[in-house]
Amino acid sequence: MTYLDRSTLDVLPVSAPLRGRAVPPGSKSITNRALLVAAFAVGTSRLTGALKSDDTIYMAEALRAMGIAVEEPDETTFVVTGKGLLQAPAEPLFLGNAGTATRFLTAAAACVDGSVIVDGDEHMRKRPIRPLVDALSSLGVDIEAPSNCPPVTIRGRGAFPSGRIEIDGGLSSQYVSALLMAAVCADGPVKVALTGNEIGARGYIDLTLAVMRAFGATVEQVEEGVWRVQPGSYRAADFHIEPDASAATYLWAAEILTGGKIDLGVAAPDFTQPDAKAHELIAQFPNMPAVIDGSQMQDAVPTLAVLAAFNNNPVRFVGIANLRVKECDRVNALSSNLSRIREGLGREEGDDLIVAGNPALAGQRLPASIDTFADHRIAMSFALAGLKIDGITIENPGCVAKTFPGYWDVMEKLGVRYG
Numbered sequence: 468m469t470y471l472d473r474s475t476l477d478v479l480p481v482s483a484p485l486r487g488r489a490v491p492p493g494s495k496s497i498t499n500r501a502l503l504v505a506a507f508a509v510g511t512s513r514l515t516g517a518l519k520s521d522d523t524i525y526m527a528e529a530l531r532a533m534g535i536a537v538e539e540p541d542e543t544t545f546v547v548t549g550k551g552l553l554q555a556p557a558e559p560l561f562l563g564n565a566g567t568a569t570r571f572l573t574a575a576a577a578c579v580d581g582s583v584i585v586d587g588d589e590h591m592r593k594r595p596i597r598p599l600v601d602a603l604s605s606l607g608v609d610i611e612a613p614s615n616c617p618p619v620t621i622r623g624r625g626a627f628p629s630g631r632i633e634i635d636g637g638l639s640s641q642y643v644s645a646l647l648m649a650a651v652c653a654d655g656p657v658k659v660a661l662t663g664n665e666i667g668a669r670g671y672i673d674l675t676l677a678v679m680r681a682f683g684a685t686v687e688q689v690e691e692g693v694w695r696v697q698p699g700s701y702r703a704a705d706f707h708i709e710p711d712a713s714a715a716t717y718l719w720a721a722e723i724l725t726g727g728k729i730d731l732g733v734a735a736p737d738f739t740q741p742d743a744k745a746h747e748l749i750a751q752f753p754n755m756p757a758v759i760d761g762s763q764m765q766d767a768v769p770t771l772a773v774l775a776a777f778n779n780n781p782v783r784f785v786g787i788a789n790l791r792v793k794e795c796d797r798v799n800a801l802s803s804n805l806s807r808i809r810e811g812l813g814r815e816e817g818d819d820l821i822v823a824g825n826p827a828l829a830g831q832r833l834p835a836s837i838d839t840f841a842d843h844r845i846a847m848s849f850a851l852a853g854l855k856i857d858g859i860t861i862e863n864p865g866c867v868a869k870t871f872p873g874y875w876d877v878m879e880k881l882g883v884r885y886g
């Protein structure tokens with residue numbers, strides 16, 4: 468039985484600072500982008516340093532169901548052989564709770580000649596996709612999502628329509644990334660224009676553009692919030708994927724919380740993913756700022772919020788409204804679970820989260836069972852609390868398999884013990 472199979476996991480307080488080498492797994496965001504564009508390319512692409520976890524396995528399986536050969540010669544490599552087109556799958560594509568795979572494949576399905584149903588689990592079926600559906604529909608794509616969430620039915624006509632497409636990225640930047648990547652397969656140039664100023668982490672768009680260009684796409688920003696994608700085809704490429712910056716945040720936090728030394732094998736400034744920005748804030752612990760804008764490092768907010776519980780002063784997290792439509796309502800999951808540890812430790816004010824900050828929590832016995840809501844980031848971040856507080860139990864620890872299946876083992880190698 469592995470830690471992933473346990474129904475609960477007690478994280479025991481560390482008796483010594485965490486030390487050692489722990490390289491995070493490959494980036495989920497980059498792996499799922501690279502899998503998709505390699506599938507669109509003609510020829511064989513070798514993706515090394517890739518993440519193998521629920522989210523990327525769902526993506527790989529979906530591509531196989533659409534006629535793409537995806538081989539896995541080792542634990543961190545995908546070899547993708549594309550034919551320049553995706554075929555209509557025989558069955559609905561089931562994508563679990565993988566937001567990237569679900570949104571990226573919804574737009575990609577417009578390039579298929581035939582019907583595609585994009586679906587996910589009960590959590591994904593509550594995550595909004597209406598803005599992406601409306602944007603595709605406005606361009607003439609035959610698409611429907613009656614519940615405004617998956618399942619989505621797309622009846623593609625074999626090519627992405629050309630023209631100008633407007634998209635509101637306020638709820639999810641993944642809608643924008645999805646359109647940009649699929650637009651390369653259009654029969655003419657496509658302009659993707661943001662409506663509204665609000666977008667989640669802008670850095671994810673840069674990540675998308677970088678992967679597209681690495682596979683030969685021509686895409687440029689023509690004005691603020693407007694990109695032009697030239698029609699063409701992606702070129703197969705050998706592509707190395709950097710470690711996951713969101714996964715790195717747990718290791719950075721564990722290091723500073725225990726006064727240890729963890730070698731991640733990559734320096735914070737060398738990451739290209741948005742969440743690497745969290746490193747500067749983690750480095751300020753136990754004097755983190757009074758206000759943290761989480762909008763440009765959203766997936767790092769659970770890490771920062773649990774760390775803030777031990778900060779010298781309270782921290783207010785702003786710019787995090789769209790955390791309510793992630794794997795779970797993370798604003799609520801963070802405030803409610805912090806308050807399970809100690810009443811009032813976390814509270815919500817509108818969409819802001821306020822963490823009281825109390826260094827004296829360390830060393831106390833405060834039994835709390837953490838409801839992870841099947842959300843990997845809630846499980847991984849609250850495990851950090853267990854390093855300093857006696858009595859932290861993580862419910863459903865297997866949910867970390869979404870992006871970091873080796874999390875509990877990696878922590879154990881660094882010195883963490885479980886009950």
Ligand SMILES: O=C(O)C1=C[C@@H](OP(=O)(O)O)[C@@H](O)[C@H](O)C1
Pocket residue numbers: 495496497566567638639640641642644667668671765766789
């Ligand atoms: O594009 C991406 O790879 C991602 C974008 C972000 O989501 P939203 O754009 O939905 O905020 C982030 O939370 C997610 O984990 C990965």
Ligand SMILES: C=C(OP(=O)(O)O)C(=O)O
Pocket residue numbers: 564565566567568766793794844870
């Ligand atoms: C929000 C996340 O994932 P996704 O949207 O890709 O499901 C995440 O990994 O924290």
